[in-house]
Amino acid sequence: MTGTVLEPGTKVRFEQRIWTVVMLEGACARLIDANDSVATVLVNFLFAAPGFEVVGAPRRGVAPFGLLEELPEQVRERAQAWERHVREVETGVPVPGQARVPRAGFDPARHTMAEREAAKAAELTAAGQPTSAVTVRRMRARYREHGLWGLVDGRAVRRRSPVGRADxxxxxxxxxxxxxxxxxxxxxxxxxxxxxxxxxxxxxxxxxxxxxxxxxxxxxxxxxxxxxxxxxxxxxxxxxxxRPAPPFTPTVVLRPGEMVMLDSTPLDVMVVLADGVTGSAELTIALDVATRSVCAAVLRPVGTRSVDAAIMLAQMVTPLGMRPGWEAALAMSCSVIPYERLVSLDSRLRGAAARPVIMPETVVVDQGSVFVSASFVAACESLGVSVQPAPPANGPAKGHVERMFRTIGDRFSQYVAGYTGSDVTQRGTDVEDEACWTLPQLQDLLDEWLVADWQHRPHASLRHPLAPKLALSPNEMWAALVGVTGYVPVSLSADDYIELLPVKRLGINDYGIRFDYRTYDHEVLNPHRRHRSAAGDGMWEVHHNPYAPQQIWVRLPGGWQEVPWIHRERVSLPFTDFTWRHIRAGVERRGERDEHERQLAHALDRLLRRADNGEGSRRERTVAARAGAAAALAPAMPSQEPPGLLTAPTLSYGLVGVFTPTSLDEADDEEFEDGWEEDGEPLGGPDDAADGCPEHERPAAAVPVRSRPSRIYDAVREAAQW
CATH class of the missing domain: 1.10.10 (Arc Repressor Mutant, subunit A)
Structure with missing residues (x-):
């Protein structure tokens, strides 16, 4: 409150009533209203109350001096001149504090306020600025209420509409x-x-x-x-x-793995899938924000599947081994990473490349179905990782990984044969003819570039905690932070890798387990046919791999049991889920579902054989080529050997996408994803399992299909080290 004193007898407006100050004691004021109601109020609370004012002395605020500086000089000088005129009318001198004798006509001791206002109006009019006494009186009132800002010409500060006087x-x-x-x-x-x-x-x-x-x-x-x-x-x-609405807050992370960003984008490179068939590749990476290290990078031909995102977590906690042909300088033992101390804690680091092993605490993902799927969330929960979805359509929420994609395009992709540019307007005329790298070869090139270039390149945003002016590389930053935060090696058992696979809830019927037009059966299911599981829905937990549909894994009371597809011997070459769906879209059902399944298996085998011989349509060769690329990149996974089952096939985690048809009948699909047989009872007695299917009609123990050696990690070997 400016120029106003609170004292006994002062009338104030408070809580929409008029009060009289009767006593001031310390920081308190005692008030009384017209109805003799008494109130004791803290003075600070009284002044800050909405609507408070001293009656007869309106509160004056401080003039906005910052806005005055923004005004044109001519407007500011005119307001300051009016301030001198108003002060002279009220006090007799234009500038306070200057000991001067009032001019004639402005002495408050000899002339009334009305006379002084008239004298000032006559003076300004004679000086070429026509002014009336009413104008002088109005300027005095504005000065009392708003100070110098009240004397500013309102036309100079009036906000103009961007559309002017438009209708x-x-x-x-x-x-x-x-x-x-x-x-x-x-x-x-x-x-x-x-x-x-x-x-x-x-x-x-x-x-x-x-x-x-x-x-x-x-x-x-x-x-x-x-x-x-x-x-x-x-x-x-x-x-x-x-673009998200501001304000923006910077992301602050203090230790490796505190925040890891996952995302996918098409890679601007054409690759050779198989038999000369070319296609585009998609890249999924996991970027540690604290060190800017690329913890894992996965390529596949098309589309991202949840199984890929889950396997990203496994790759992050698995050391990247040195590849044949890599320079010895790329080994972790030759880098700035404290190798000798770490290898004593984690023997897996022997022979590893210079890429940090980072266990994520929180992963930031977008709203894509890949990263919010049940299998990915379950994988994160099993590893103790928190999932943080970014807001929809909010690129800056994952700005670090988006910038990393751009860096890969600038520093890697454009130097690779088959580079397509970021969009069709930048694409050359013969890109398909330039493509010469297969997907596994391109994966090797990318891994080598990440280890040799990116992990050793100084980053402007990475600063040493004790030397802020020193820019560090991702490996140097990890070496600096790991001494503070520590290093805890994470091991995954063979069962852990199976836990990362997509899940279905299905029943075990007389014929086995059926879904997606495939039937899986083996004698290990005999004690559980037509029986409910311990779960509330009575269904059994089934894990499957879209890149190796030849078998599934069922969680039985004794643990994981591998169950083969009953027709996998009919298919001589590796296939994947998108290959199977392509066959389903083209084979019309003409009989019972068992017969239809045999027809599908026969058609699949013929497709793969024709494509392997270079025959068939381009579409068929492309589908088979994607399956071949999946098999080439699929690392060998462990098999769980149930009693009585011969050497089981390996579970392959493919690093490719899935062809999704648009012409499938989803209703038929549901028929083949059974909970219980539609004409049977949900629960059966001990003898029901034997009566459902004669023993001589049961499929024999499956002969293992061909498997590929591991390219990235072998779960059995990994688990054996712990």
């Missing part, structure tokens, strides 16, 4: 048209002008409100839309709409 109906129609085209394809201003005309005709009638001329209309549109994401191409508008 409000036209402005509303333009805004409506702009909002309507926010999600539409790119158009022109002439189309927008016609749309505005139609809106005005519908709202006000034909010819009532005219559309402004083209120049005026374009100026109005830019005044309303510039910076709002309502103009420009469709891509520009999408980028603006996906």
């Amino acid at each position: 409000e109906r036209v402005v509303a129609a333009i805004v409506q048209a702009l909002e309507a085209q926010r999600e539409r394809s790119t158009g022109t201003l002439s189309r927008l002008r016609r749309v505005v005309g139609w809106i005005l005709e519908d709202a006000h009638g034909v010819g009532v409100v005219k559309v402004p001329p083209v120049t005026t209309f374009n100026r109005l549109v830019h005044a309303l839309a510039d910076g709002q994401g309502l103009l420009g191409t469709a891509a520009q508008r999408r980028r603006h709409s996906s």
Whole structure:
């Protein structure tokens, strides 16, 4: 409160009533109102209360001196001149504190306020600034209420409308048209002008409100839309709409693994899948924010599946082994990483490449089905990893990994044969002919580049905790932080890898387990046929691998048991889920489901054989080539050998995507994903299992299919080290 004193007898407005101050004691004021109600209030609370004021002495605020500095010099000087005139009228001297004798006509001891106001108006009029006594009185009142800011010419600080004096109906129609085209394809201003005309005709009638001329209309549109994401191409508008609302807070991480970002993007390189068939590749990476280390990088031909995201977690905690042909300088033992101390804690680091092993605490993912799937969330829970989904359509929430994708494109992809550019406008004419690397070869090249270049390149955002001016590489930053945060090796058992696979809840019927037009059966299921599990729904937990559908894993009371597909001997070559779905889309069902399943297996085998011999359509060769790429990249996984089962096939975690058809009948699909047989009872007695299917019709123990050696890790060997 400026220029006002609170003392006994002062009347104040508080809590929408008029009070009289009767006593001041320390920091408290005692008040009494017209009804003799008494209140004791802290003075600080009284002054801060909404609506408080001293009656007859309105509260004056401090002049906004910062805004005064922004005014044009001429406007500021005019306000300061009026301040001197007002002070002279009120006190007799234009500048307080200067011991001067008041001029004639302005001495408060000899002239009234009205006379001094009239004298000042006459003086200003004679000086060429016509002014009346009423104007002088008004300026005095504004000065008392607002100080110097009250004397500023209001026209200089008045906010101007961006549309000027345009018709409000036209402005509303333009805004409506702009909002309507926010999600539409790119158009022109002439189309927008016609749309505005139609809106005005519908709202006000034909010819009532005219559309402004083209120049005026374009100026109005830019005044309303510039910076709002309502103009420009469709891509520009999408980028603006996906931009999150500020304010932004920087991401602060203090230790490796505290925050790891996962994301996928198409790699701008064409690869050779098989038999000369080329295709694009997709890259999924896990980036540690604290050290900017790429903990894992996975390539596959098309699409991302949840099993890939789950395997990313396993790769992050598994050391990257040195590959044949790599320089010895890329080994961890030759890097700045404290190898000797770490290898004494984790023997797996012997022969490892110079890429840190980082156990994530929190992973940041987008809203894609890959990273919010049940299998990925379950994998994170089993490893004690917290999943943090980023807001939808919010690229900056994963800015670190998005920038890493750009770096890979700039420093790696454009130097690889078959580079396509970031979009079709940058693509060459013979990119498919330039492609010469297979997917496993490109994976090796990418891993080598990450170890040799990225992990050793100084990063401007990585600073040593004790030397902030020193930029560090990801490996150097990890070496600096690991001494503070410690290193805890994480081991995964053979069962852990099976836990990472996608899950289905299915029943065990007389014929075995059936889903996705495939039937799986083995004698290990005999004690459990037509029996409920201990789960609430009575179903059994089944894990399957989309890249190796030849077998599934069932969690039985004794642990994991591997169950083969009953027709896998009919298919002589490796296949994947997308290969199977391609066959399903083309084979019409003409009989019972058992017969239809045999027809599908026969058609699949013929497709793979034709493609392996270079025959068949381009579509068939492409599907088979993707299956071959999956098999080439699939690391060998352990098999769980149930009693009586011969040497089981390996479980392959493929690093490829899945072909998803658009013409499948989902209703038929559900028929083959059984809980219980539709004509049977959910629960059966001990003898029911034997009666359901004669023993001579049961499939014999399966002969193992061909498996590929591990390219990344072998779960049995990994588990054996612990």
